[in-house]
Amino acid sequence: MTAPQHRNTFFDRVVAATPGGELLSRCLQCGSCGGSCPSGADMDHTPRALFAMISAGLEDEVLSSNTPWYCVSCYACTTRCPQNIPITDIMYTLKEMAIRAGRYDHPHAAKFSETFIGFVEQRGRSFEAGLATRYHLFHHPQQVIKLGIMGVGMLRRNRLPLRPKSIRQIDQLQAILAEAKALAAKEVEA
Amino acid sequence: MTASCYSYYPGCSLQHRSHAYQQSTEAIARSLGFELAEIDDWNCCGATEYFSVNRLPAYALVARNLALAADQGAEEIVVPCSACFLNLHKTDKNMKLYPELGSKVNKALAAGNLHYEPGTVKVRHLLEMILTDIGVDRLKDRTRRPLYGLKLAPYYGCLVARPDSVFDSTEQPTAMDKMLEALGAQVVPFSLKTFCCGGHMTQISEETALDMIHRIIKCAADSGADALVTLCPMCQLNLDVYQEAANRYFETSYQVPVLFFTQVIGVALGLSPKELGFGQEFVDARVLLDKIQDVPPPRATPARRSKQALPMPAMPE
Numbered sequence: 001m002t003a004p005q006h007r008n009t010f011f012d013r014v015v016a017a018t019p020g021g022e023l024l025s026r027c028l029q030c031g032s033c034g035g036s037c038p039s040g041a042d043m044d045h046t047p048r049a050l051f052a053m054i055s056a057g058l059e060d061e062v063l064s065s066n067t068p069w070y071c072v073s074c075y076a077c078t079t080r081c082p083q084n085i086p087i088t089d090i091m092y093t094l095k096e097m098a099i100r101a102g103r104y105d106h107p108h109a110a111k112f113s114e115t116f117i118g119f120v121e122q123r124g125r126s127f128e129a130g131l132a133t134r135y136h137l138f139h140h141p142q143q144v145i146k147l148g149i150m151g152v153g154m155l156r157r158n159r160l161p162l163r164p165k166s167i168r169q170i171d172q173l174q175a176i177l178a179e180a181k182a183l184a185a186k187e188v189e190a
Numbered sequence: 191m192t193a194s195c196y197s198y199y200p201g202c203s204l205q206h207r208s209h210a211y212q213q214s215t216e217a218i219a220r221s222l223g224f225e226l227a228e229i230d231d232w233n234c235c236g237a238t239e240y241f242s243v244n245r246l247p248a249y250a251l252v253a254r255n256l257a258l259a260a261d262q263g264a265e266e267i268v269v270p271c272s273a274c275f276l277n278l279h280k281t282d283k284n285m286k287l288y289p290e291l292g293s294k295v296n297k298a299l300a301a302g303n304l305h306y307e308p309g310t311v312k313v314r315h316l317l318e319m320i321l322t323d324i325g326v327d328r329l330k331d332r333t334r335r336p337l338y339g340l341k342l343a344p345y346y347g348c349l350v351a352r353p354d355s356v357f358d359s360t361e362q363p364t365a366m367d368k369m370l371e372a373l374g375a376q377v378v379p380f381s382l383k384t385f386c387c388g389g390h391m392t393q394i395s396e397e398t399a400l401d402m403i404h405r406i407i408k409c410a411a412d413s414g415a416d417a418l419v420t421l422c423p424m425c426q427l428n429l430d431v432y433q434e435a436a437n438r439y440f441e442t443s444y445q446v447p448v449l450f451f452t453q454v455i456g457v458a459l460g461l462s463p464k465e466l467g468f469g470q471e472f473v474d475a476r477v478l479l480d481k482i483q484d485v486p487p488p489r490a491t492p493a494r495r496s497k498q499a500l501p502m503p504a505m506p507e
Contacts, residue, residue: 017245019288038386042398069394072402073238074386075352079360088353092242099243109394113239120240120251124233126202135393150431157470159207168231172302173254179301180250183294187246 010059017187018086018093026083027051033077033087043067047077047087050094063101068094069109100188108139121177124167129160196319197264197311198226199255201274202234203423208271210467211423214452215270215316217466221459222324222332229259229267235277238389249291250298252281257299257306266312268319270452272349272422279313279356315350317421317451318357321365326372334460336374339483342454343380343415344370345406347425351384360384366451370419373458374486378413382406387428397439403428404436407444417447417478419454426450430472447475457482 015021027048034046044065045053053062071091078087095113098104115135119127129151136147154160167173204212219226232255240248255278259267269275285292286308296305320329344366350356351363358365361384367377385406391399406429410418420426430448437443448471456466457479463469468476495502 019284019291038402039388039391039395039398042395070391070398071242072386072389072391073242074348074389076348076384076386078353079355086353092245095243096245106394110243112390112393113243116237116239117244120234120236126206126234126237128206153472154207154431157472158209159470161206165202165205167233169302172304173233173251176250176254176298176302176304177247180247180295180298181244183298184244184246 010057010062011054014054014090014093014097017096018089020084020086021090021093023083023085024051024054024090027055027085028083030082032080032082036076036080037071038074038076039070039072043070047091051085051090060103062094063098063103066106067091068098069104069106111135111139119164121174122170123164124170124173125165127164129162130164194223194323195225195227196268197259197262197266198228199232199259199267199269199274199278200228201269201271201423203271203273203427207427208423208450210470211270211426211450211452213465213467214450214456217461218452218455218459221456221461222320222328224324226268229255229264230262232258235271235274237273237277241277246291246294246298248277249281249285249295252277253285253295253299253306254302254304256282256311257304260306260310261304264311266314268314268316270316270421272315272347273424275313275315276349276353279354282308282311282313283354315356315421317350317365317369320455321369322357326368329369329455329458330372333373333458335458335482336486337370337454337458337482338374338486340375340478340481341378341414341416342370342375343378343410343413343418344383345380345410345418345420345425345429345448346383347420347422348384348386348389350421366419366421369451370454373455375454376487378410378415380410380413380415382409385409387422387425389424389428392428392432396435399428400432400436400439403432404440404442407433407436407446408442410446411444415446416481417449417475419449419451421451426471433473445473447471447473447478449475449478 015024029048031048034040034048040046045067050067068091073088075088099110112135116131119130136144236248236251285295292308299305346363352360370377388399388402426448453466
């Protein structure tokens with residue numbers, strides 16, 4: 001990464017944690033990102049505004065913004081950015097930083113990802129019946145009935161197997177993920 | 191016809207909620223004479239969830255599949271799911287582009303006695319594979335039941351068209367359009383072909399998601415489409431399963447079936463609807479089969495311009 005080592009501003013940390021993140025310094029504030037974003041209307045800040053805030057060092061405000069959590073990973077901003085900034089990946093970095101700092105106002109969005117990841121780490125495959133039940137029971141109990149009706153529809157159409165699948169060499173996968181997490185933790189320290 | 195064999199990464203969705211995609215993919219493979227050999231012991235690609243909150247482990251998770259494929263002798267892998275395609279392609283690309291990332295991923299893989307040299311395995315989407323290796327002409331030759339009279343809206347969604355235009359335009363892809371036309375169908379002009387379906391947004395903010403789903407369904411219906419054709423399990427799920435919820439929220443009554451492109455190819459090849467997984471969708475797609483006509487509909491003559499209209503440059507035919 002090209003960020004000077006002696007500085008360690010919020011901006012530098014965002015850049016260092018994102019593959020290709022150094023391009024962020026080239027942001028023109030043109031707003032193509034926000035204009036292309038299909039969920040931009042529901043965001044606290046458009047990506048453009050968020051990038052200005054990152055440059056200004058407004059760490060608390062950026063990490064508690066709902067913007068990264070409303071990103072739908074469609075990459076429309078990324079392909080249209082005239083400066084080729086990997087905007088979607090920067091949103092991912094901000095999610096990761098917000099979780100670590102415990103400074104986000106949208107815990108259920110993070111919990112959905114974490115519940116999904118939990119099944120993958122346990123079995124090596126995703127498990128939708130389990131994901132839907134666990135996530136909704138803990139985080140949206142009032143929606144369980146609505147979800148149940150949809151679940152029955154899925155079951156009737158053979159689209160929701162109730163038994164999870166697992167890979168054979170789950171130990172190998174878990175060893176790889178543990179090592180990756182250890183490396184990621186070292187990155188954060190540095 | 192020579193049978194060719196491809197290394198195949200089906201992904202979790204095809205085994206669960208998008209079983210019709212799996213069934214129809216296998217059925218057309220048998221009919222068109224290519225084999226799909228599943229990568230042994232593949233794991234989940236992490237969808238958008240893993241990458242968005244756990245970067246390095248996500249790369250390692252995906253790289254395990256690439257390493258397995260390479261160890262099993264694959265030079266390329268075929269992937270039907272858009273999210274799996276993106277994650278596999280992105281991991282391969284970024285490991286090469288950012289050597290520091292690549293070496294960290296390989297350090298993690300070493301904990302499982304694996305190694306992956308970026309660039310070893312070419313990641314291909316099923317649509318691109320069918321269009322390049324089989325080709326529009328051969329699809330046309332093999333068509334037993336041309337889809338005359340069927341008006342289809344090709345919906346590409348995000349992750350095959352973006353972020354890298356691997357085989358088509360990011361803004362106006364036409365690969366599927368050409369394929370559907372070759373099968374005899376009429377492709378309607380559809381301006382939201384790469385607009386996002388919302389992905390996991392139904393679970394995060396349902397109102398945001400329903401708005402996006404509604405826009406796509408409305409655009410397809412306004413274009414006169416009988417059905418939407420997609421190449422992604424997530425898009426199919428959102429547009430099909432949540433269509434009723436979007437109708438309730440916006441007080442509309444759309445009934446637009448959402449098919450996988452493999453199901454459409456299968457119908458044209460003369461395969462049975464059951465074999466292609468028809469009947470698993472929420473908005474019944476079997477009504478489409480009755481709309482197929484025996485002869486091509488007459489070409490619509492362009493509307494005559496009013497004599498009072500301002501002069502306009504003519505469009506080439």
